[in-house]
Amino acid sequence: MFQRILVPTDGSDITAKAVDTAIRLAKSLNARLYTISVKEPFPYSAISEMQPTPPQEFFEAQERIAARRIQDVREAAEAQGVDCEAHTIEALHPWEAIIEHAQRMGCDVLVMASHGRRGVTALLLGSETQKVLTHSKIPVLVVR
Template sequence: MYRKILITTDGSAVSQHTACAGVKFAHQMGAEVLALFVAPEYQYPVYVEIIPPSYPSEDEYIAQMRRTGEDYMGRIMRSCADAGLKHSCMTAFSDATALKIVDIAEQEGCDLIFMGSHGRSGWGQILLGSVTNKVLSHTTKPVLVHRLIHEPAAT
């Protein structure tokens, strides 16, 4: 039914558990997995005439965010490899996370977006997460929203 599934993560414990559920779902479907981490754009210091020496350069920031993304997606990649699934990962940069998720799903030919009901910015179990809600509002692709009943312990 689905050939390529986009699984998003923000590195939080909730999104890591959601990603594992996404890999299990992809295994059931026999689908390829594309793991995605969207990092915020580099921000130049505001109202500073001279950039402090301790402030990372844009290249340093991009390299660090790519390493962070690889770390976040490492568990997903290992789970895919263990399940024998074709898989890849991508770190993208945007301050509009939901729109970037929708764009990547379109560009990469994904049939389904698999994401959690809440991530780093969730308000508990009261409201649907803002990024998830925006993805649902901006895509024509199917979105499977995974909801955890209990908050996982941080690992």
């Protein structure tokens, strides 16, 4: 059925549920697992001299955080005997990076977390998962 599964991670508790589900799914299907953590780009402004954090320091911090997130997924997968390929990517819109990465890796399903927001809250806050659901041509399994 599914042979290449992508699970994005932001390190949150809700994402941990999606990671666990993706690992169990990959194990049951003998599938390959991929994980991605999307890094924020540096918030350049017109007054760049006023930035509280120098760009290089910002990039290094973002990479450390993202690397830790994917390493956690990798370790959890390997503990269950599941192969896991991990990547960090910088993108302004995480949902676009997730879809593009899934296509690039040839994934046939995405496993993502949902915070379960409804109504006006969901409309105002938006959701990377909702945006992926709206734009992805690849099936998306949403974990709550």
